[in-house]
Amino acid sequence: MKIIVDAMGGDNAPAAVVQGALEAHRACGADILLVGRAAEVLRALDGCGEKTLPAGVEIRDAAEVVEIADDPATAFKMKKDSSLTVGLTLLRDGAGDAFVSAGSTGALLAGATLVVRRIKGIRRAALGPSVPVLGGHVTLCDCGANAECTPEYLLQFAFLGSFYAKKVRGIPEPRVALLNIGAEDEKGDTLRHETFALLQEAGRQGRIRFIGNIEANDAVLGGADVVVCDGFAGNVMLKSVEGTARFLMKELKDAFLTNTKTKLAAGLVKDQLAELKRKADPAEVGGTPFLGISKPVIKAHGGSDANAIKNAILRAGEYARSGFIQEIEANIDYMRIKPQPEKI
Structure with missing residues (x-):
């Protein structure tokens, strides 16, 4: 299991995100791919007492950051080298099993919808x-x-x-x-x-x-x-x-x-x-899934501390293992209801 984490998303990034990711890695053993400005992520790792990358933890450099003031509908398109866009693209391409971000909800939803895509037949992700x-x-x-x-x-x-x-x-x-x-x-x-x-x-x-x-x-x-x-x-x-x-x-x-x-x-x-x-x-729940997206995308609260990020990553792993997405894909026709007339 590999979880892709937006290291630059949220009010307390990257320090809280990196610390939470390390705690999740120790707790469940899942591999972690931290996406963000490599120099800042390495400083955050150093602040956590990690002088070198622990086994099972990787960094993917992404020079840009989607800020809270950016237009959610276009931010991921305008900033193609942002941690959010790069992370979602990696998820789409199979480089990980789930993506976790505490960044802009609107930008994450837009990116998940247009990069990762909704499950075929789902009108809106929720x-x-x-x-x-x-x-x-x-x-x-x-x-x-x-x-x-x-x-x-x-x-x-x-x-x-x-x-x-x-x-x-x-x-x-x-x-x-x-x-x-x-x-x-x-x-x-x-x-x-x-x-x-x-x-x-x-x-x-x-x-x-x-x-x-x-x-x-x-x-x-x-x-x-x-x-x-x-x-x-x-x-x-x-x-x-x-x-x-x-x-x-x-x-x-x-x-x-x-x-x-x-x-x-x-x-x-x-x-x-x-x-x-x-x-x-x-923070004990940690993150919320976008139900209806074709791969696991988890939104953590913008103000998440390290504990909340850890729990969001644990929820992401649980969600990815559950088979929920496959269940929806197999039951799209079952979900279509047309009201039937009352029998007289």
Whole structure:
């Protein structure tokens, strides 16, 4: 297994990216191909205590960097020697099994779509993060790749999320729900009404386990395994969950540090608080796959530290080994649903 890593992508690159890549290499043994400005990558390696390249770690020089201010739609074309463009090209050409980047989401999506390409038959790739909820995680599909969607896109997102939950998360019959402003069938706008009809028909035909509409609060309480939504609504939900988790952890910390009595109480539940913090930390998930791209492309958070990069690389290896992409390729026809008239 070889993971290609964009060494220059993200707010803390290349230092955090290189450190995280080394930690992932030690943890899982996967070969790492660091793509970026070679001199800067070597300095970052030196900062990690590595005077020479460890066995299984390579560097591919790429002189340019896609900056956050660059136009996402054209940045990878204009900067053909960027770490992002070179890395995606290497993935396309079979030089690695997956690509990980903490760089611009828009540029990464555009590059993955036009360089690596979507799976034949997939209309749009979707970001499918695993979001911590009560009792485990929910796959949110989409969470920011497609702000405007059609019912057909959302139907495909439902299938992508369902197959992902089966192949990668190991859920035999994932519950699929449509994010909406109410649980009743008639809730929502035209997009939600038309999507509901398609998902209901898919459920009726036994192709997915559709459980209906779901509100965001019930999704956070573990009411579904896959939540389908357009990228705008999904991103709002994702950021709300992340912000609420940080808010609650800050409030808990302040409450436990109020006085001697609360500090003693904190000592009694220290392990439980550490586990809660770990569950709520996006860095523990690490990265989010672009579901629907023909090879594994993983987006790490722009502010990723070394631990987040390590976990993104581990997720990339897990995703590449899962057989998810092959499953989608084999089931494209299965994912096409045409509503059938009701029998009278």
